[in-house]
Every structure is written in C-alpha cells, then in structure tokens.
Amino acid sequence: MINTSFNRTQTSQNRSNYTSKNLFYLEDVSVKFGSTVGLSHVQFSVERGEIVFITGVSGAGKTTLLKVLAGDIEPDSGRVKRPDSTIFISQVFQDLRVLGNLTCRDNLNFCYDPKFYNSRKEFDKDIMELARIVGITDRLDIKMKNANGGLKQKIAIIRALLSRPDIIICDEPTSSLDSESARKIFDILNLYNIKRKLTVIWASHNKELVKQFSGRIVHLDGGKLVYSGHACFI
C-alpha cells in the first residue's frame, strides 16, 4: 500500500488543474540529483483506468517520474497528489527483482497472500490464466536464473498482477522486449484494464514498440515532458 497525500513540497499559488478523476496529479514538479536534472517542471496526471506509456531515451527521467508517482522520491519543487490508501499499487522494477534460485512457478507461489484470494485454488487459477495468456504454461518449471529476459519480465508482470492491484507501475528493463512478447504482456494488461479497471503506467525507452498498443504516450526529454497524447507524432 502506498502512502497517500496531497503533498505540497513547495507552496504554489497557481490555479490547479486537478480533478477528482485524477489518481495522480503532478503540478510543476522538478527533481534534482545534485546538479543533474531528473525532472524539470513536469505537469502530469493519470486518471483511473488509463493506460499511459512513458517514453524517452536513457536518462530522460522515466524512472524518476515513476519513483515520484510511487512516493519513493519527493520532488524538490512542485506538488504531487497520489491516490488514497484504499488504492493498491503494484510496481515492477527495471531490475525485475525475481528470485534466481527459484523456478518461475515458485516465484509466483511466493506471492500468495490470502488477503487477496478466497482460496488457494482461486490463486492457482489466476496463475494458470495469466501464464496461458502470455504463453508460458510449459516454462513454469524453469529456474529463474536460466530464464531469458522475456520470460523473466513476464513472470515479474504476472507476479505484480497476482496481488490484484488497482494500479500497476512498470519500469521496463532497457533490454527491449521483442514485439511478440510485448504483445502478450499487453494482452493481459488490456484484459485486466477492461476486467478490473486496472490503471497501467508503463515506462519504456522504445516508443516505436509502445506505439503499437492503445494508450496515451507521454514523452520525456532531458527531464521535461515534451509530448502527451494518443496519436504519437514524435
């Protein structure tokens, strides 16, 4: 569960464009790491049920933006509104954080939590449904340390979804997914978006890849938000 707050890190008297539909609302947010710019005057919001892709080259500020959304970083200036504590956020980190000595299946079993499920059977059913959609039912017994990047990423995404979040925040590893793997992952994200109103925030350096999927694209360049829209002209 992520802490909530309308966190006023620096008082701004500017008129706010915040609406009650916004899960996240960032107003004029800047982050600095010493003299390095992480984010610069970013204005950004996410509504419930949206799919948002955050794109930009390495160093553009994608991870920094996700960390601000998740509450892992507080901005140096600007304002952040995050969802209240009834909203559950699952994060998939850029380094995936899977357990190498366990099999794929055990990495998933590891995150069984009875507070999200009526029974173990219901949890197992979710695993099998998700594994089937991403096409890995025959690979669940592979040890994680022997899995390729695509399989690792699929396990990390499934694991995040097994906690039945309202929002998934995913920082795609720099090694790009191939189109076919990406398509399968977006199949489940779209399914959960429709079925459970899952809000998806996905950072990727590969804008050509994410352009293939439906969702809003937000493009960062040098810490600045330079584009936000559904049709991508960048």
Ligand SMILES: Nc1ncnc2c1ncn2[C@@H]1O[C@H](COP(=O)(O)OP(=O)(O)OP(=O)(O)O)[C@@H](O)[C@H]1O
């Ligand atoms: N903890 C930190 N300390 C110092 N500088 C940092 C730190 N985190 C990020 N930066 C710098 O802030 C800028 C934005 O970094 P960020 O990690 O957000 O980029 P990114 O778009 O996620 O890049 P990548 O695609 O490589 O993951 C970069 O110049 C980076 O070097």
Ligand SMILES: [Mg+2]
């Ligand atoms: Mg990053």
